[in-house]
Amino acid sequence: MDSKNMYHKPSIGVVGAGRFGTAIANLLAKKHNVLLYARRKSVVTTMQIQKKSAKQILHPNITPTNQLSVIAKKCETIFIMVSATGLPSCIQALAPYLSPYHTIIHGIKGLIHAKDIMQNDTIKTISQIITDASVVVKIGCISGPNLVRELEAKQPAATVVASKFEEVNKTVQQLLRSVQFQVYSSHDIIGVELCGALKNIIAIAAGCLSGMQYGDNTKALLISRGMVEMIYIGKALGASIAPFIGLAGIGDLVATCANHSSRNFSFGYQLAQGKAVKDILTEIQETVEGIHTVQMVKKYVQKQPIRAPITEIVYRMIFEQLPAHHALHILMKYPFHVDVDFLQ
Amino acid sequence: MSLINQVFQSFSQKKKQKEWPLVKMNQQRAAFLQEVIQESVQNMLTEDESTAGLREKISQTLYREKIRLNKKLWKVDTKAKILFWQQMEKMFHQSQQKKNYEEMLQKIMYHYVYEIAGNFRPSYYRVAEKIVEYGFARLLNASQLGGLRYLFSKKYQLKDKIQIIGATEDLKKLAKIGTIVMVPTHFSHLDSALIGWVIKTLGLPPFIYGAGLNLFNIKIFAYFMNSLGVYKIDRRKKNLLYLTALKAYANLTLQKQCHSLFYPGGTRSRSGMLEKTLKLGLLSTTITAQRNNYQKYGKNAPKIFIVPVVFNYHFVLEAPMLIQQHLLLEGVGKKFQEQDFYSKSYKILRFLGKFFTKDSEMCISIGHAMDLLGNAVDAKGNSYTSEGKYVDTYEYFMSGEKNDTVKKKEDQYTQTMSQAIIRAYYKINCVFTSHLVAFVAFRLIKKQHASLDFKHLFGLSSKEHTLDYDIFYRQVQKIYQKIMLLYQSKAIQVSPIMLHQNMDYIICHGLKHVGMYHSKRPLIKDSQGNITTQSLSTLYYYHNRLMGYGLEKYVS
Structure with a gap:
């Protein structure tokens, strides 16, 4: 649609002008005016001059801004596409401008550390943090195998939108669906959020296997056991099984575990080759969500009656310098006898 | 108070009462109930307008009512009510058209709404x-x-x-x-x-x-x-x-x-x-x-x-x-x-x-x-x-x-x-001394028999439920401190006795008051001064009042 004919359409806000945020803004801009928020004024100025963000050409319907108040005022629907670590400060800054009529969709594949009433460590999903921090009730998330490089190349892909509100699911489907991009819906938002976050741990492990030059048999073993582990952790955190066996679960897991440009995979790959964590992070230069997730999940499962050997081993590799070969040896000796029993 | 004052107060009270929404609503009771009947009928019809759908819902209702009336009746199940459902069943078998079912729906809703409605005086x-x-x-x-x-x-x-x-x-x-x-x-x-x-x-x-x-x-x-x-x-x-x-x-x-x-x-x-x-x-x-x-x-x-x-x-x-x-x-x-x-x-x-x-x-x-x-x-x-x-x-x-x-x-x-x-x-649950002692006692008994499941735990004799007083005292003290932390962070309320009395008094008060009129007391001190129960299930009931705060993991 020509941008000149769209002035009367409500704008859609995108908070976070990273790679994924920019890719989503471009998808949305096909049908709507989009306000793309970046925290730093200099980034906004660069976007305005170069018409580019995160190395992607910006659609003409995108207007960069660094004012959250403008986003909240002009947009009923806002996509939050920042990192999990950046979310608390982001939502704190945005919350004063939000009203009950707003709809917030996030695309963050991470978890947040929190405390329960007895001051014990616990985990919250991104939607729970947004609910706690704002008056917005219509909250959704998008998750799935959405590798930015392929989205940029306009290759066919799909995502899952999840919200307890049917209205939110329908809105996102209308906004994002196109010939190249399919949007499935789910009502288990916690489950879909957990799929996106937990798969990062398995992706690090998959990277390790590739770093050790193992083949597809080993990777298939990891993916299937990883899937089982994700489901156990997800169930303990209140999710149903369904999202895990859908696009946001197994779909995203397979895509990430096969993708060498994925940050989590790449991190695991280099870790297995003996590089120090600090050096790898300096080289990647972006947030590796899996590192924070593995820390939180490891603490959580310790207090739960569930076993999560892959999580524990990945944790030890990152934080206790456990060598990759030793880690694999421990996993292969792990006394699992039943393939799958969670579906009973 | 003078008589004039009393008369004036009574007059102003009655005037106030006339303004109560409940009084106002009751003054137009028949019209209000008619409104409820219409709303109920409308809600049913909006959900599914088809004749088959309506027939199905009425049929299900009649079936369920029949089952209910075949069970033990209550005093409130008068003959008139039984007769009403018999008439409805007869009418249902004679009905074929949508308007018949709508008429039945009206009658059933009338019956239900008048049964539900209160009559404020x-x-x-x-x-x-x-x-x-x-x-x-x-x-x-x-x-x-x-x-x-x-x-x-x-x-x-x-x-x-x-x-x-x-x-x-x-x-x-x-x-x-x-x-x-x-x-x-x-x-x-x-x-x-x-x-x-x-x-x-x-x-x-x-x-x-x-x-x-x-x-x-x-x-x-x-x-x-x-x-x-x-x-x-x-x-x-x-x-x-x-x-x-x-x-x-x-x-x-x-x-x-x-x-x-x-x-x-x-x-x-x-x-x-x-x-x-x-x-x-x-x-x-x-x-x-x-x-x-x-x-x-x-x-x-x-x-x-x-x-x-x-x-x-x-x-x-x-x-x-x-x-x-x-x-x-x-x-x-x-x-x-x-x-x-x-x-x-x-x-x-x-x-x-x-x-x-x-x-x-x-x-x-x-x-x-x-x-x-x-x-x-x-x-x-x-x-x-x-x-x-x-x-x-x-x-x-x-x-x-x-x-x-x-x-x-x-x-x-x-x-x-x-x-x-x-x-x-x-947040507003107020912890009494009895809740505290019951919670700790049950958790300790459960811990003493950690290998038993609930079924076997409740099958034990009372002798096997005895707790050493000193151990009990220390654990109460520990949980008390955790509860006070919750109280300080406004996650729970506590009774004045919990707030102002010493631990000896709190325990003594709790033991005296927990389920105090039951013939089998949930907690008593035995002749050796230890703590025991005459009814583990009742103790479990009072203990449950403090579940949901994650306190159980602090009883060791």
Whole structure:
């Protein structure tokens, strides 16, 4: 649609002008005016001059801004596409401008550390943090195998939108669906959020296997056991099984575990080759969500009656310098006898 | 007080009463009930307009009613009612066209709505008020001071025995500008009498509330409740037509701005735990009523406020029976003969006598008023987030969505509200000394027999439940400290004794008061000074009151 004919359409806000945020803004801009928020004024100025963000050409319907108040005022629907670590400060800054009529969709594949009433460590999903921090009730998330490089190349892909509100699911489907991009819906938002976050741990492990030059048999073993582990952790955190066996679960897991440009995979790959964590992070230069997730999940499962050997081993590799070969040896000796029993 | 003053006060009280929404609604009772019938019929027809759909719903209702009437009947199941259903069945077999089914629907809804409806009479209300206020106070004085000659003493008042804590001042103000929906926890049949006293004591106008139809089997209850704005809920009826009529009644009374009371747990807590899941059916009527209000009157429509209430007792008369029912459901207990402690009027009076003669106490915690999405509300009825940001609740309801998603959205709102209510219950729950000792004792017994499952644990003899006093003392001390941490972070309330007395006194008080009138005491000190129980299941009931805070992991 020509941008000149769209002035009367409500704008859609995108908070976070990273790679994924920019890719989503471009998808949305096909049908709507989009306000793309970046925290730093200099980034906004660069976007305005170069018409580019995160190395992607910006659609003409995108207007960069660094004012959250403008986003909240002009947009009923806002996509939050920042990192999990950046979310608390982001939502704190945005919350004063939000009203009950707003709809917030996030695309963050991470978890947040929190405390329960007895001051014990616990985990919250991104939607729970947004609910706690704002008056917005219509909250959704998008998750799935959405590798930015392929989205940029306009290759066919799909995502899952999840919200307890049917209205939110329908809105996102209308906004994002196109010939190249399919949007499935789910009502288990916690489950879909957990799929996106937990798969990062398995992706690090998959990277390790590739770093050790193992083949597809080993990777298939990891993916299937990883899937089982994700489901156990997800169930303990209140999710149903369904999202895990859908696009946001197994779909995203397979895509990430096969993708060498994925940050989590790449991190695991280099870790297995003996590089120090600090050096790898300096080289990647972006947030590796899996590192924070593995820390939180490891603490959580310790207090739960569930076993999560892959999580524990990945944790030890990152934080206790456990060598990759030793880690694999421990996993292969792990006394699992039943393939799958969670579906009973 | 001079006679003129008394006459003036009585006159102004009657004038005030005329302005009560409940009185106003009752003055046009027939028209109001007609409105409820029409709303119920309309709701049924909107859901499925087809003849087959309507036929199916009526057929299901008739079938369920037939089954119900073939079971043991209650006193309230009069011959006229049985005859009505026989006539309906006959009519159903003769019907073929949609208009026949619509006519049947009208008749069934009429039948249900008149069965549900209460009939508020201010004169009865005043009598009931006086009975509760003076009757209980007389009983209290006679028992506390030692005999009938003190029957008319004014030394003790009910307020000495029953404490009301929480945001009561705001509640009074809010009752004048909006509609209050009280949502108490439900542990005992006594709750309804107590909440009536609370409403009177706080100077609030009368509330309308739903009571189980079984309570109307008891004459003393039926007499007053029929005239107190109480509407009847028959839990045996689960058919769609009945539930629709019930919801329409609740919804329209809220729209008429009648303050209401729901027990969102649905029934008395069998386990003794604070409710963790709520029945959403009646709660959802508040959301519908608020939306209707906004649609009718716009942004400045009267608001509905939710006020959570928690009853705190040392003693629940029905505890042994309730916990047996709970254990049976859990597959642990054995079948037993159910006793209805409130089956006869004299039993109720006997219990009240017991309550006043023994040194027991009660506390009713009133929570902060919330809007329907769980935001805090100030005395002016404005909603605020926990960060203090003003919230325009109109925007929750009027954000221009399409009709097909409204119901789903409002179902989600009801879920959000129920979670906010549960959180509030845990926050305003007031810990008594008896709760503390029961909690620690049961956890220690469970720990002593860690290898046993529940079934075997409850099968042990009382000798195997004995706890060393010193160990018990230390653990109580430990849990007490954890509870005080919760209290400091405003996650729980504690009784004044917990706050101001030393540990010896707290334990002694707790042991004395926990389930004090039960023939088998949940906790006693044995001849060696150790702690034991005469009824592990009753102890389990009182222990459950502190579940949900994660305290159990600190008992080691």
